[in-house]
Amino acid sequence: MEVLEAIRSRRSIRRFKPDPVPERLLLEILDAGRWAPSGGNIQPWLFIVVKDFKTLKLVKMFSPGLFGDPPVVVAICSDRKRAREVGGKLAEEYLSIVDCAMAAQNMMLAAHALGLGSCIIKSFSAQAIRKVLKLPEHIEPELLLSLGYPDEQPQPPPRRPLEEITFLDQYGEPLLKGGGEG
Amino acid sequence: MSQVNKVFIEFIAFLAASARNCLDEPPLYGSLRLADAISRLIKLAPQIPGYVDDPSLKELADFIDRGKVTVMKSREEYAKFLDQLVEKTAELAMKTSSE
Numbered sequence: 001m002e003v004l005e006a007i008r009s010r011r012s013i014r015r016f017k018p019d020p021v022p023e024r025l026l027l028e029i030l031d032a033g034r035w036a037p038s039g040g041n042i043q044p045w046l047f048i049v050v051k052d053f054k055t056l057k058l059v060k061m062f063s064p065g066l067f068g069d070p071p072v073v074v075a076i077c078s079d080r081k082r083a084r085e086v087g088g089k090l091a092e093e094y095l096s097i098v099d100c101a102m103a104a105q106n107m108m109l110a111a112h113a114l115g116l117g118s119c120i121i122k123s124f125s126a127q128a129i130r131k132v133l134k135l136p137e138h139i140e141p142e143l144l145l146s147l148g149y150p151d152e153q154p155q156p157p158p159r160r161p162l163e164e165i166t167f168l169d170q171y172g173e174p175l176l177k178g179g180g181e182g
Numbered sequence: 183m184s185q186v187n188k189v190f191i192e193f194i195a196f197l198a199a200s201a202r203n204c205l206d207e208p209p210l211y212g213s214l215r216l217a218d219a220i221s222r223l224i225k226l227a228p229q230i231p232g233y234v235d236d237p238s239l240k241e242l243a244d245f246i247d248r249g250k251v252t253v254m255k256s257r258e259e260y261a262k263f264l265d266q267l268v269e270k271t272a273e274l275a276m277k278t279s280s281e
Contacts, residue, residue, distance in 0.1 A: 061195035064215055125199035
């Protein structure tokens, strides 16, 4: 699948088939996350793959934003200690979060290209997830990524038109003089 | 621990996490969590001893699961979904009270 096609056709999937995700595909997705860019190449991310039924159930209990019953959830975590030691305050408080977001996007596109569905989730109790996954103090759960074979084909949600979000050279100067792609 | 207790704890966990997260999430998500709670409760119900299977409740949960995502599209569409949810629930309640 072409990258642009993957970007445009990916959807957030909230209904999954119960079929398990093959190990080979899972590893490809995790590897795509590993190849994301990161500030100062700190690579602060850690990916905790949750497949065990009981642990999945606990994760779901404390994640109001996790819809459906995905057979796999990946907890995308940042190592704040590593970020601080290598990149200082900026990396610890800010870059580690955006780096994890970039890894998440890579993983979602990879999943889509491999025929799997995914959804990124921030609506979870970090305190509870920390306990369930036995995370040490310096490991922060940033995002959850649900993974599985999609059981729905959602319509694309509306997108703000390019005219509304792009400018040329300075704020307020339109890049597109009308007729741009919506 | 009894099966009923396990079900209660599963539901309580969802409510506790939602209560905390709602402080920091978009205001509409409070409503979303309540609607989703109905669906989750319906799905948990068969695990409670003595519960009698009810296809109309399953349909209601399915309706919620399909409709709740409209919260991310527009307030109007989401409100329309909630209006239909209340209507469906009222029909169920009336049917139950007449039995």
